[in-house]
Amino acid sequence: MPPTAKRVSKPASQRRTEILDAAHSLFITKGIQATSVEDILTEVGIAKGTLYYHFSSKDDILRSLVERTTARVSAQAQAVADSPMPAIPKFLAVMAAARAEDSEIALAAELHTTGHDEFHLMSILGTIRALTPILVGVVEEGIAEGSFTTDHPREVIEIILTAAGMLLDTGIFIGEEDQIPRRTAGLIHAAEVLLGTQPGALAQAMEGVEGIEGMQGMEGSA
Amino acid sequence: MPPTAKRVSKPASQRRTEILDAAHSLFITKGIQATSVEDILTEVGIAKGTLYYHFSSKDDILRSLVERTTARVSAQAQAVADSPMPAIPKFLAVMAAARAEDSEIALAAELHTTGHDEFHLMSILGTIRALTPILVGVVEEGIAEGSFTTDHPREVIEIILTAAGMLLDTGIFIGEEDQIPRRTAGLIHAAEVLLGTQPGALAQAMEGVEGIEGMQGMEGSA
Numbered sequence: 001m002p003p004t005a006k007r008v009s010k011p012a013s014q015r016r017t018e019i020l021d022a023a024h025s026l027f028i029t030k031g032i033q034a035t036s037v038e039d040i041l042t043e044v045g046i047a048k049g050t051l052y053y054h055f056s057s058k059d060d061i062l063r064s065l066v067e068r069t070t071a072r073v074s075a076q077a078q079a080v081a082d083s084p085m086p087a088i089p090k091f092l093a094v095m096a097a098a099r100a101e102d103s104e105i106a107l108a109a110e111l112h113t114t115g116h117d118e119f120h121l122m123s124i125l126g127t128i129r130a131l132t133p134i135l136v137g138v139v140e141e142g143i144a145e146g147s148f149t150t151d152h153p154r155e156v157i158e159i160i161l162t163a164a165g166m167l168l169d170t171g172i173f174i175g176e177e178d179q180i181p182r183r184t185a186g187l188i189h190a191a192e193v194l195l196g197t198q199p200g201a202l203a204q205a206m207e208g209v210e211g212i213e214g215m216q217g218m219e220g221s222a
Numbered sequence: 223m224p225p226t227a228k229r230v231s232k233p234a235s236q237r238r239t240e241i242l243d244a245a246h247s248l249f250i251t252k253g254i255q256a257t258s259v260e261d262i263l264t265e266v267g268i269a270k271g272t273l274y275y276h277f278s279s280k281d282d283i284l285r286s287l288v289e290r291t292t293a294r295v296s297a298q299a300q301a302v303a304d305s306p307m308p309a310i311p312k313f314l315a316v317m318a319a320a321r322a323e324d325s326e327i328a329l330a331a332e333l334h335t336t337g338h339d340e341f342h343l344m345s346i347l348g349t350i351r352a353l354t355p356i357l358v359g360v361v362e363e364g365i366a367e368g369s370f371t372t373d374h375p376r377e378v379i380e381i382i383l384t385a386a387g388m389l390l391d392t393g394i395f396i397g398e399e400d401q402i403p404r405r406t407a408g409l410i411h412a413a414e415v416l417l418g419t420q421p422g423a424l425a426q427a428m429e430g431v432e433g434i435e436g437m438q439g440m441e442g443s444a
Binding site for chain 1: 337340374376377378381384385388389395404407408409411416
C-alpha cells in the first residue's frame with residue numbers, strides 16, 4: 001500500500017460499528033435533531049458514500065442502534081441463562097442482565113424528547129421478543145426442579161415482561177417516577193403468584209442478586 | 223340576524239366537536255399526511271381563524287382526538303362500574319366497555335402507518351390511567367363480596383391493563399395477529415390467578431358477557 005493513502009480500508013463490520021458508536025455518542029451529547037450526517041462523517045473520518053453504503057438515513061442509524069442494543073441484551077441474558085444456577089436466582093439474574101446501560105438510557109430519553117417514540121417502542125418490543133424464549137427456558141428448568149409451577153410459562157413471561165417493560169419505564173409513564181418502588185414490588189408479587197413459587201421466594205432471592213430493579217431500564221436501550 | 227349572514231355562529235364546544243369529527247373522518251378516509259388544515263376548514267365550513275382558536279396544529283387535533291376517545295371510554299367504563307352487578311361479570315363488562323370503536327381502530331392504524339406512534343402510545347397510556355381507578359373499585363367490591371382475593375388490587379390491575387393493552391394490540395405487536403387467542407386465554411388465566419378468583423371463574427363468566435376479547439381494541443382509540 002502506498003504511504004500516500006489517506007483513508008484506511010477497514011472491514012465492513014468494523015466501519016459499521018464505528019459509525020454506530022459515533023452516531024450514538026453525538027446523539028446523546030449534541031442531540032438527535034442537531035446531529036447531521038456530516039457531523040457523523042467528520043467524527044468517523046469517512047466519505048459520505050461509505051456511510052450510505054451501510055445506512056440509508058439517520059432513522060436507519062437509529063433503528064440499527066436499537067437493534068444493536070437488543071442483540072447485546074439478548075446475548076447477555078442468554079449467557080446468564082446458559083450458566084448453571086437454580087431457576088429462581090437465574091430468573092432474577094436474566095432480568096438484571098437485560099438492564100440497559102447508561103448511554104442507552106440517555107439515548108432513550110433523547111428519542112422521547114425529539115418525538116422518536118417509535119424507536120423507543122421498537123426497543124421495548126425487541127426486548128420482550130428477545131427475552132421471552134430465554135425466560136421461558138428458565139421457567140421450564142424451574143418447573144423441572146420444582147421451584148416454579150405454571151401451565152402457561154410463555155403467556156406468564158409475556159405478561160411479566162410487557163408489564164415490567166412499560167410500567168417501570170419512566171420514559172413511558174412520564175412523571176410517575178415515585179410509583180416505581182410500588183410497581184416493582186407489585187411485579188415481584190405478581191411474578192411469584194403467576195410462576196407459582198413459594199410466597200416471597202423471588203423477593204427473598206432478590207436480596208442476593210442484582211434483581212428485578214434491573215428491569216427498570218431494561219428497555220431503556222434506544 | 224340578517225338573512226345575508228353566511229356563517230352561523232355556534233357555541234365553542236359544538237364547533238370544537240365539528241372540527242374533531244371532520245378531522246377524524248378525513249384522517250381515516252384521505253389519510254393523515256394527505257389531509258391539510260384547509261381540507262378540514264372546507265369540510266366544516268369555517269375560516270382558518272376559527273380552527274386556530276381551538277387547535278394550534280394538526281398534531282394538536284390528533285392529540286385531542288386521542289383524549290376524546292379516552293374520555294369516552296372512561297365514561298362508558300364508569301357507567302358500567304356504577305351499575306349494580308356482581309364483581310366478576312362487572313370486571314369483564316368494564317373491560318368490554320373499554321373497547322375502541324371501528325373508526326377509532328381505523329385511526330390507530332393510520333397513526334401507525336404514518337409514523338405517529340407517539341399518539342398511539344398516548345392512547346394506550348391514557349386508557350390504562352383512566353381504567354385503573356375504575357377497575358380497582360370493582361376489585362374492591364369483589365373482595366368485599368368474596369369473589370376476589372388480593373392484597374395488591376392496584377398493582378394487579380395496572381399489570382393486567384398494561385399487558386392486555388400491549389399484547390392484544392395488533393398495531394403494536396405487528397404481524398402477530400395469530401397469537402391473539404393464545405394471549406387472550408393467557409391474560410384471562412393470569413387475571414384469575416392474580417385476582418384470586420375461583421379457577422375458571424372469569425373464563426366461565428365470559429360466556430355470558432361480551433368479555434375480555436373486547437380488550438383487543440381497547441387502546442385502538444386514536
